Amino acid sequence: MRARVLRSLREPELSVQGAETGTAAAGRFAAGLSRHPERPLIVVSHGTVLSVWLAVKLGVEAAELWSSLRLPEAILLAPRGALIGRIA
Numbered sequence: 001m002r003a004r005v006l007r008s009l010r011e012p013e014l015s016v017q018g019a020e021t022g023t024a025a026a027g028r029f030a031a032g033l034s035r036h037p038e039r040p041l042i043v044v045s046h047g048t049v050l051s052v053w054l055a056v057k058l059g060v061e062a063a064e065l066w067s068s069l070r071l072p073e074a075i076l077l078a079p080r081g082a083l084i085g086r087i088a
Helices: 002-010 022-034 047-058 062-068
Strands: 074-077 083-087
Touching: 002 047, 002 062, 022 047, 047 062, 047 074
Parallel strands: none
Antiparallel strands: 074 083
């Protein structure tokens, strides 16, 4: 299971067993956020979708971010998307 998740994070255009691609999921996630421009905003997500979206936003590797997540964890972003901190 872990190997499949890491592969899908490293290859976000890959559809694992017919599932939504990471790129598509991150796009859907971003579209949902854009419908709620007010701040502060609290969002709850699966770690895989969040990792792919944040990888693009922060310029980090999605697989490394996902591997570092502590559950539960809050990731705090500035209004323009810069990482403020992580709270576990």
